[in-house]
Amino acid sequence: xxxxxxxxxxxxxxxxxxxxxxxxxxxxxxxxxxxxxxxxxxxxxxxxxxxxxxxxxxxxxxxxxxxxxxxxxxxxxxxxxxxxxxxxxxxxxxxxxxxxxxxxxxxxxxxxxxxxxxxxxxxxxxxxxxxxxxxxxxxxxxxxxxxxxxxxxxxxxxxxxxxxxxxxxxxxxxxxxxxxxxxxxxxxxxxxxxxxxxxxxxxxxxxxxxxxxxxxxxxxxxxxxxxxxxxxxxxxxxxxxxxxxxxxxxxxxxxxxxxxxxxxxxxxxxxxxxxxxxxxxxxxxxxxxxxxxxxxxxxxxxxxxxxxxxxxxxxxxxx
Numbered sequence: 001x002x003x004x005x006x007x008x009x010x011x012x013x014x015x016x017x018x019x020x021x022x023x024x025x026x027x028x029x030x031x032x033x034x035x036x037x038x039x040x041x042x043x044x045x046x047x048x049x050x051x052x053x054x055x056x057x058x059x060x061x062x063x064x065x066x067x068x069x070x071x072x073x074x075x076x077x078x079x080x081x082x083x084x085x086x087x088x089x090x091x092x093x094x095x096x097x098x099x100x101x102x103x104x105x106x107x108x109x110x111x112x113x114x115x116x117x118x119x120x121x122x123x124x125x126x127x128x129x130x131x132x133x134x135x136x137x138x139x140x141x142x143x144x145x146x147x148x149x150x151x152x153x154x155x156x157x158x159x160x161x162x163x164x165x166x167x168x169x170x171x172x173x174x175x176x177x178x179x180x181x182x183x184x185x186x187x188x189x190x191x192x193x194x195x196x197x198x199x200x201x202x203x204x205x206x207x208x209x210x211x212x213x214x215x216x217x218x219x220x221x222x223x224x225x226x227x228x229x230x231x232x233x234x235x236x237x238x239x240x241x242x243x244x245x246x247x248x249x250x251x252x253x254x255x256x257x258x259x260x261x262x263x264x265x266x267x268x269x270x271x272x273x274x275x276x277x278x279x280x281x282x283x284x285x286x287x288x289x290x291x292x293x294x295x296x297x298x299x300x301x302x303x304x305x306x307x308x309x310x311x312x313x314x315x316x317x318x319x
Contacts, residue, residue: 001023001024001025001045001046001066001309002024002025002026002027002043002044002045002046002064003020003023003024003025003026003027003044003045003046003047003048003305004026004027004029004040004041004043004044004046004047004048005017005020005026005027005028005029005048006029006031006032006037006040006041006047006048006049006050006052007029007030007031007032007048007049007050007051007052007071008028008029008030008031009030009031010031010050010051010071011071011294011297011298012289012291012294014291015291015294015295015298016298017298019298019299019302020048020298020301020302020305023302023305023306023309024045024046024305024309027040027044032049032052033052034052034053037052037053037054037058038058038061038062041054041058041059041061041062041065042061042062043062043064044062044064044065045064045065045066045067046065046066046067046068046069046305046308047062047065047067047068047069048068048069048070048071048301048305049068049069049070049071049077049078050070050071050072050077051077052077053077054068054077054078054079055079055082056079056082059079059082059083059086059088065086065088066087066088066089066308067088067089067090067091067305067308068083068088068089068090068091069090069091069092069301069304069305070090070091070092070093070301071093071297071298071301072092072093072297073092073093073094073095073096073097074092074206074207074234075090075092075317076206076207076234078090080317080318083318084318089308089313089316089318089319090316090317090318091301091304091308091314091315091316091317092315092317093296093297093300093301093304093315094156094300094315095156096293096296096297096300097157097287097288097289097290097293097296097297098156098157098160099160099290099292099293100287100288100289100290100292100293101157101160101204101232101287101288102157102160102161102164103290104232104258104283104286104287105157105161105202105204105230105232105287106161106164108230108232108256108257108258108281108283109200109202109228109230109256111256111277111281112228112253112254112255112256112277112278112279112280112281113141113142113144113228113254114141115139115141115278117277117278117281118139118277118278119136119139122136139278142199142226143169144165144168144169144170144200145168145169145170146169146170147169147170147171147199147200148170148171148172148173148197148198148199148200149161149162149165149166149170149171149172149173149198149199149200149201149202150172150173150174150175150194150195150197150198150200150201150202151172151173151174151175151186151201151202151203151204152174152175152177152194152201152202152203152204152205152211152214152233152237153177153203153204153205153206153233154174154176154181154183154186154204155204155205157204157232158174158183158202158204158205159183159185161202161204162174162185162186165200170199170200171187172186172187173186173187173188173189173193173194173197173198174186174187174188174189174194175188175189175190175191175194176188177205177208177210177211177214178205178208178210191219192222195219195222195223196222196223196224198223198224198227199224199226199227199228200227200228200230201223201227201228201229201230202229202230202231202232203215203229203230203231203232203233203237203238204232204233205233205234205237206233206234207233207234207236207237211233211234211237212236212237213236213237213238213239214237214238215229215231215237215238215239215242215243216239216242217239217242217245217246217251220242220243220245220246220251220252221246221251223246223251223252224252224253225250225251225252225253226252226253227252227253228252228253228254228255228256229243229252229254229255229256230255230256230257231255231256231257231258231259232258232259232287233259234259235257235259235260235261235262235263236261238257238261239261240260240261240269240270240271241270243255243271244270244271244273244274247274247279247280248274254278254279254280255279255280255281256280256281256282256283257271257280257281257282257283258282258283258284258285258286258287259285260282263284263285264284265282265284300315
């Protein structure tokens, strides 16, 4: 089998991908764009991708492809319907980044909630050393205990976040965007109630027609003025322009984002104009990317390929 790895660098150069080379004739590219994907996959039988677009138009030029493996859980870069019509199996990596994303969810929350940038700057500027009292708390913050943590997307990551929030003393509620959640451990509520009651709202849902622009200005206006929004799901779940309006006009208290509408974020994105890190913190889509998680991503991808070569289905999303 000829294996083509389109985006080797997406798992980091500090993580080895040599194990993939043991599974067949392997060609590895550091990165791949929409413009060159056709040429790179034309002889491939197995494709390993992450964000590279694998549309019907592209895949028609790759007649030998039998398996597409994602270096990720999401597979919205692949035309699933076309793959099914061709008999091309698509496999993703499940649950490899749950701990990392849950951890980053709270890192974003605490940074905004406790005004950590402000207080770190206060100390390092020398202002703390020059004051005559032992403490400073000029920007107030609250505790998680006794607050309501709302969640959209109660999958593996959502459940992990819910358990951690509950351990901090939060009441947890959630909204099922798909309407198909089987979670019974926490209170399931409708969308308007979620918005109205959540002191913290974290997003862990996939991007779909039901979730695209789900958090728009209408939704943001229904949230508490003190609420903090955390998006570690997909950027387009939140309307960036509307979030800018909500933050600058005080409809919500703050936001922590690991994803934005386009990645990398464009300079034209209005969120780039908000320089106050007490109001908005943005990280470059790294919530999933602990060293451990990236290693698991590669090893799980290898297991998916090995299973396929042995005539078994493992993590196939389009059966």
